[in-house]
Amino acid sequence: MSEGLHLKSARELARLFASRAVSALEIVEAHLKQIERVNPVVNAIVTLVPDAARDEARALDARLARGEEPGPLAGLPIGIKDLVATRGIRTTSGTISRKDNVPEHDDILVEHLREAGAIVIGKTNTPEFGAGSQTFNELFGATRNPYAPDYTCGGSSGGAATALAARMVPIADGSDHGGSLRNPAAFCNVVGLRPSPGLVSHGPVPNAYYPLTVHGPMARSVDDLALMLSAMVGFDDRDPLSIVADPEPFRAPLIAEFRGTRVAWVDIPGMRFDRRVRAVVDAHRSTFEDIGCVVEQATLDMSEANEVFQTLRAYYYASTLGSLVREPGSRIKETLVRNTEQGLRLNAEDIGRADLARTRLYERVRRFMQTYAYFVLPTTQVPPFPVDQEYVTEIEGAKMTTYIDWMSSCHYITVPGNPAISVPAGFTEAGLPVGLQIVGRHRQDLSVLRLARAFEQRTRFAERVPECAL
């Protein structure tokens, strides 16, 4: 029975555990075996805690045997992003100065996942402090794309996406500032949701009021992602931005009717896409039409999104890394030092201008969404690029100004705060994964999950197991 458990979905594994068809220990062992086999190729899991995971699995098995109700994620091994604190498990944020940091407490979100029965099996790789959409750092090196190990897995939740695609874990968390839940999902042929702010409580963090970073679920299917989300939502007063949300809708089957639903296939002026990505995504207009949607080409003006994002992001790094960067001998990567210094040069008027521009942009997107229920665009502007390249400097002949400009298809969406999901959309001719991003109407609208599932049901790209994982 335990043969091939690592290939099963999270929902299926949870069912098998709850019905006592397999034990949590068997599930954990199957995944540990896969990690042992595949992780050396992709370097997704940077800290592994097999014994702790086995202990937790045994405890879960014992509780089930005693007749306790299993939680929604009971028996599911999970990889936690190395930015997120785990009690007793090294948490480095991908930076040298924290290489021996072992937190005494779990992050709130880890606590919620454990309460739901998830078993922490290890930590997933991230770029230093989660900055940039290429997962490498001085401590652990780069994580490789499971579909093409010479290419990047994206980031910053790159270890998570790779671990999922390589069948090393059935669920994984991530965080998203400028696209870190979406970009690696797209590059690794898995699903990543950037929820709206406050939905997933997390922390404690030094600047809990920073409004652009959110945490969320990743999985190999929308149904699995929704199951995981159901264990992550809910008010927690330890996170000052937390809001009340009902987990039930995410546990039930995500079925909906989309006949006549208007979907915008957007052009965002100034945003460049690699033609290989555009070709894969644009072929799916008809997929959405087959679902029943009315798909229309539309132009969405997101001017100022870039300035707002770059300003607030620089402010954030100045507020959290300012003193670290100034320390003599600090070994933070150069791009991040530059961002922090850029933040240290900002004044209140610069930040004020960003907040005013953000207010205007929010309103512009809101008005656009009075016509359309969703808008669709490629998750990323380029396909996965070589793993030894730090970032993308040019798209279709246009030079990029900063190291995150090639990520604007994600970070523009961050600014107004709409929920956005990346779902597998297929592969380039060279076999590199491409993701498609569906953006919902407003903060409280999580129906993107339902549309993404309908899309997935017709396409099923995520079912293609990468060669390294076979």
Added chain:
Amino acid sequence: MSEGLHLKSARELARLFASRAVSALEIVEAHLKQIERVNPVVNAIVTLVPDAARDEARALDARLARGEEPGPLAGLPIGIKDLVATRGIRTTSGTISRKDNVPEHDDILVEHLREAGAIVIGKTNTPEFGAGSQTFNELFGATRNPYAPDYTCGGSSGGAATALAARMVPIADGSDHGGSLRNPAAFCNVVGLRPSPGLVSHGPVPNAYYPLTVHGPMARSVDDLALMLSAMVGFDDRDPLSIVADPEPFRAPLIAEFRGTRVAWVDIPGMRFDRRVRAVVDAHRSTFEDIGCVVEQATLDMSEANEVFQTLRAYYYASTLGSLVREPGSRIKETLVRNTEQGLRLNAEDIGRADLARTRLYERVRRFMQTYAYFVLPTTQVPPFPVDQEYVTEIEGAKMTTYIDWMSSCHYITVPGNPAISVPAGFTEAGLPVGLQIVGRHRQDLSVLRLARAFEQRTRFAERVPECAL
């Protein structure tokens, strides 16, 4: 039947209207008559729209006659704060440069109040741009305390509080940045609630992401305030900070059992109180004990709250008033010019430090609230002061540094974002009203309304009609 309608509660008026015992027009006429008689003494309503109010009343009467379901506020005249946009009705923000500003659209919150059946009867006075807790401006002069016309009504929702106490309106809205819903409620013997952020949608405003300003209800009783709140809550995607909330609990009777509930009677180190205020409030420890609460003296460390509030407030004015202040010939009041200039001198690190300190303060208050369900302190540090005094410069011999230092009992509470309500607590020996502030456990906890109502049921100070209104 229409005799004395202006003395009735909002709930009673709504019942009388819905049962067709009185018409909306009769209710409006009764309040217009009171305004005509009393407003010249107190100067609370600075723009009156009697004809528009009568038209709306007639329309409501007609709709009821046709059998339409009346809204929860149907037939209730309301005064809207002059900071808040009203379609076709002059909205000045108390500043010379907007003296002829007539908005084309209602603010979102006005729209919601009108949809619930409230009848806008006029605009209530506010200090210039709502800054400071003394309601005066160059356009309309000062609003006077209804209980002692030589004294201030407080502010910034001073026109609203005065209009309520003087029985000119049964409900009124206000906004609260550093205490503007609570301070004037205390000074005028009415009830004011500072809801947690996002609960009451409002706008559009230029900086919709500024997290410290909220809008909320004011009334002469907690039940009336809750009824009004029920029409103000609810998700509205036009406000980017809006959250989903159920209005039903605020419509039902606000009953609860407080036996054994732990209430902290707080000392906040460094916060000075006038002994007259302290005496009135401290006499109510036994009132809370009579309700069933366990009241304990406790020290709450709110250090850094002042720096955080003053920094973020200065940032806010720099972001919204920076260009106006720089205009040659701008006639903005000097205190506000100073705050704006202070904001223009801030850099990203200053703002970052404020956000980090706010995060720490939030956590400190949260931990304190693990022991106590509520904490109580005087709403204001001083009783109402003479109307010709711009602000308080000294409390019990201690000099204040800025023009808002005497308001720290309110603005400290603003910083962590907990809901706070001011209820009438009695009068000084000289007959000046004093308010008591109850602060709830966390953002999602609005049970402060229930405790405030239990307190009010035993004290009934708000029933004392000021002489000018008799």
